Amino acid sequence: MSGLCKIAVMVLxxxxxxxxxxxFPLTGIPEVYGSGxxxxxxIVGALLALWGGWRIAAGLRAQxxxxxxxxxxxxxxxxxxxxxxxxxxxxxxxxxxxxxxALGMGCTAIVGGLFTAIFGFFVWKLMRRRLWLAAAHxxxxxxxxxxxxxxxxxxxxxxxxPANGRVAAQEVTTxxxxxxxxxFTLRVDSFSCSYYGEDHYSLYRREGEGWEFIGNPVVxxxxxxxxxxxxxxxxxxxxxxxxxxxxxxxxxPERLIVREARPVKEYSALCHLITDYRGRTEYRDEVxxxxxxxSCKGWNIYLNSYTPMGSTSLVSLQLRRAPGRFAALAGMVxxxxxxxxxxWWYRRDDELQQKELAA
Numbered sequence: 001m002s003g004l005c006k007i008a009v010m011v012l013x014x015x016x017x018x019x020x021x022x023x024f025p026l027t028g029i030p031e032v033y034g035s036g037x038x039x040x041x042x043i044v045g046a047l048l049a050l051w052g053g054w055r056i057a058a059g060l061r062a063q064x065x066x067x068x069x070x071x072x073x074x075x076x077x078x079x080x081x082x083x084x085x086x087x088x089x090x091x092x093x094x095x096x097x098x099x100x101x102a103l104g105m106g107c108t109a110i111v112g113g114l115f116t117a118i119f120g121f122f123v124w125k126l127m128r129r130r131l132w133l134a135a136a137h138x139x140x141x142x143x144x145x146x147x148x149x150x151x152x153x154x155x156x157x158x159x160x161x162p163a164n165g166r167v168a169a170q171e172v173t174t175x176x177x178x179x180x181x182x183x184f185t186l187r188v189d190s191f192s193c194s195y196y197g198e199d200h201y202s203l204y205r206r207e208g209e210g211w212e213f214i215g216n217p218v219v220x221x222x223x224x225x226x227x228x229x230x231x232x233x234x235x236x237x238x239x240x241x242x243x244x245x246x247x248x249x250x251x252x253p254e255r256l257i258v259r260e261a262r263p264v265k266e267y268s269a270l271c272h273l274i275t276d277y278r279g280r281t282e283y284r285d286e287v288x289x290x291x292x293x294x295s296c297k298g299w300n301i302y303l304n305s306y307t308p309m310g311s312t313s314l315v316s317l318q319l320r321r322a323p324g325r326f327a328a329l330a331g332m333v334x335x336x337x338x339x340x341x342x343x344w345w346y347r348r349d350d351e352l353q354q355k356e357l358a359a
Contacts, residue, residue, distance in 0.1 A: 053137030077115025136338035143331025149324025163191035
């Protein structure tokens with residue numbers, strides 16, 4: 001084992017010890033992940049990964065460089081095919097004038113497919129099993145570089161906007177307390193939420209300072225029926241402090257109908273973005289869902305949660321600017337792809353050696 005291999009093993013061992021120390025279930029210390037030792041190990045690991053990949057590709061380094069570039073373009077072509085193809089289908093379903101948009105998106109998707117086919121052919125001709133191993137080393141380095149860029153320059157901020165289409169956010173306060181002006185204007189026009197199951201209601205009677213459960217009214221079209229009494233569903237109202245619609249029935253004693261909370265299935269917010277593109281104002285209406293962030297001017301907008309607020313909802317958003325995100329994601333995909341290809345790629349080198357021995 002060479003000296004650099006021994007150093008790499010020691011670095012990996014030290015990193016594993018720190019990972020266990022930070023993530024141990026009982027006495028773990030998460031602050032270890034941001035410690036100076038961990039950062040230093042990451043830098044050394046990235047340099048060793050770059051050097052290791054270069055050493056593994058010895059004798060085929062030009063082929064390795066062009067093979068990595070071809071792999072990148074082939075994967076990007078696949079992403080374009082997927083993204084623009086899905087957009088073309090959605091526009092085609094709308095019909096009407098949107099067929100022109102579907103045609104444009106479809107043409108872009110075809111270009112992405114051609115990229116994948118052409119550069120995929122180059123990948124097949126250029127790459128070897130050991131070159132995939134070298135590419136896996138470089139992907140690890142790219143992942144670490146992206147993580148370090150995010151560590152140094154990432155900005156996290158939170159915002160709360162009512163979903164009424166009247167309040168817009170042009171600046172946010174970061175988690176460190178710094179105010180940052182956004183390169184766009186963000187507004188939440190509406191909010192929708194879907195639930196599991198059907199609506200069901202409960203009827204309560206006042207007993208002293210509390211409420212006693214009586215029963216469950218039956219839903220009949222747009223009315224609620226309990227015994228011989230009926231109430232219109234539209235008479236239920238929202239007010240601060242009451243998370244669900246209710247109807248207070250006067251009398252002696254007072255009674256209260258409340259719509260019971262149901263498990264949330266999905267919720268989304270219709271966002272309106274105002275930004276500029278090449279000197280002209282651009283307007284975008286996008287649907288923001290959980291785990292499906294919006295991207296604008298280098299910022300990612302995430303939907304975190306919501307709070308009922310009278311007739312509308314207060315939407316909680318997270319805004320994140322992570323300049324190293326693309327490099328980190330590319331490194332992750334590269335590690336997975338290159339490891340799979342290293343394990344299962346066609347053993348062309350072995351066949352060439354066998355042919356040379358037979359000759």
